[in-house]
Amino acid sequence: MPDPTNPTPDPAAAAPLTLEQAKAQFIHLWGATSASWGINRTMAQMHALLLVSAEALSTEDLMAQLQISRGNASMTVRELLDWGLVYKALKPGERREYFVAEKDMLQVTRCIIRERKRRELDAMKRSLDQLAALPGDPTEPGYREFHRVLGDIQQLADSADTVLTGVMKAEKTWLIDKLLRMFT
Amino acid sequence: MPDPTNPTPDPAAAAPLTLEQAKAQFIHLWGATSASWGINRTMAQMHALLLVSAEALSTEDLMAQLQISRGNASMTVRELLDWGLVYKALKPGERREYFVAEKDMLQVTRCIIRERKRRELDAMKRSLDQLAALPGDPTEPGYREFHRVLGDIQQLADSADTVLTGVMKAEKTWLIDKLLRMFT
DNA sequence: CACAAGTTTCAATAATTATTGAAACTTGTG
DNA sequence: CACAAGTTTCAATAATTATTGAAACTTGTG
Numbered sequence: 001m002p003d004p005t006n007p008t009p010d011p012a013a014a015a016p017l018t019l020e021q022a023k024a025q026f027i028h029l030w031g032a033t034s035a036s037w038g039i040n041r042t043m044a045q046m047h048a049l050l051l052v053s054a055e056a057l058s059t060e061d062l063m064a065q066l067q068i069s070r071g072n073a074s075m076t077v078r079e080l081l082d083w084g085l086v087y088k089a090l091k092p093g094e095r096r097e098y099f100v101a102e103k104d105m106l107q108v109t110r111c112i113i114r115e116r117k118r119r120e121l122d123a124m125k126r127s128l129d130q131l132a133a134l135p136g137d138p139t140e141p142g143y144r145e146f147h148r149v150l151g152d153i154q155q156l157a158d159s160a161d162t163v164l165t166g167v168m169k170a171e172k173t174w175l176i177d178k179l180l181r182m183f184t
Numbered sequence: 185m186p187d188p189t190n191p192t193p194d195p196a197a198a199a200p201l202t203l204e205q206a207k208a209q210f211i212h213l214w215g216a217t218s219a220s221w222g223i224n225r226t227m228a229q230m231h232a233l234l235l236v237s238a239e240a241l242s243t244e245d246l247m248a249q250l251q252i253s254r255g256n257a258s259m260t261v262r263e264l265l266d267w268g269l270v271y272k273a274l275k276p277g278e279r280r281e282y283f284v285a286e287k288d289m290l291q292v293t294r295c296i297i298r299e300r301k302r303r304e305l306d307a308m309k310r311s312l313d314q315l316a317a318l319p320g321d322p323t324e325p326g327y328r329e330f331h332r333v334l335g336d337i338q339q340l341a342d343s344a345d346t347v348l349t350g351v352m353k354a355e356k357t358w359l360i361d362k363l364l365r366m367f368t
Numbered sequence: 369c370a371c372a373a374g375t376t377t378c379a380a381t382a383a384t385t386a387t388t389g390a391a392a393c394t395t396g397t398g
Numbered sequence: 399c400a401c402a403a404g405t406t407t408c409a410a411t412a413a414t415t416a417t418t419g420a421a422a423c424t425t426g427t428g
Contacts, residue, residue: 390408
């Protein structure tokens with residue numbers, strides 16, 4: 001029976017969580033967020049798991065904790081290595097490879113910006129440039145309008161490029177300082 | 185037979201495109217880009233089509249030009265209306281609804297930031313706050329570490345929030361000026 | 369208020385994307 | 399160089415997400 005002097009509106013919130021439960025929730029949250037980001041769930045969950053793991057984990061550990069197949073674990077961990085979000089940590093005398101996450105969040109942000117910029121923004125800019133350079137007939141009605149839209153988008157892409165490149169190179173204190181000063 | 189005095193390394197690039205062909209390429213490009221952005225292809229293509237259309241288009245036009253079903257066209261155009269990227273344009277004396285795109289790219293950017301921030305960043309911040317507030321046992325080994333990671337992510341999310349909110353509210357000239365001055 | 373013109377909904381289906389798991393491969397060691 | 403321990407690849411399959419299209423609904427008009 002609930003104690004009226006100590007009301008518990010949400011019973012689930014009342015029971016203290018073990019650290020393991022809290023970590024599991026974090027992994028779930030990170031995986032769910034990734035869905036709307038074009039990053040696949042397993043990759044996000046593995047990243048989250050490594051972020052909150054004190055020690056380095058092996059492929060076996062990853063398979064067991066995320067309940068995924070060996071193949072999936074292998075490919076996903078390699079992808080995280082490619083992004084620079086995870087490092088190999090070889091234990092002396094052991095054949096097996098272990099993995100640790102980059103835990104500096106500014107560094108994590110940089111890795112993500114770098115990869116996504118390369119894959120998406122840079123690719124888009126190339127296509128836009130190519131499209132804008134195609135020969136067309138300037139006397140056709142609507143030609144100017146179409147090229148104005150194209151130009152506007154290119155300008156926008158350039159601005160985004162400049163800003164993202166800046167963030168990538170910036171020092172932590174400098175960045176936070178500048179951005180917050182700017183917008184608050 | 186190619187004229188050697190006027191070499192054409194890429195034959196495809198040599199033939200002047202009609203405006204219609206160029207538009208089709210733009211629609212294709214925009215749709216492809218959206219794939220890595222968590223926005224569905226039809227929505228991006230429809231947006232592109234309306235962006236480069238001089239006149240307002242009806243649902244019938246959208247169906248015909250994008251080769252999609254009535255249901256798909258109806259749902260997608262409604263979604264674009266929800267995002268604020270497209271407006272209804274009623275023609276006097278006509279029952280049928282017509283649609284035009286918002287063509288100011290800064291305004292378009294604002295709409296997209298607003299929607300994605302609401303759906304993704306705000307949702308994530310809520311979940312993080314909730315998770316950080318859950319009762320746990322601070323004496324458990326690793327408790328501090330876990331909460332440090334959580335705190336770092338929250339800080340990052342807050343910074344992103346501040347910046348995006350700033351961009352959303354900013355005036356065009358002010359924004360471009362500030363950002364470019366900052367990073368170049 | 370019956371009808372026509374148009375729009376929306378949603379269960380069924382198609383298309384896409386992620387995952388499995390077994391086979392092939394790699395690498396270090398006696 | 400044979401073997402063991404581990405990793406990677408990739409065709410088959412499962413899971414997810416987008417699309418269709420027919421039925422239900424809405425709205426303006428005689």
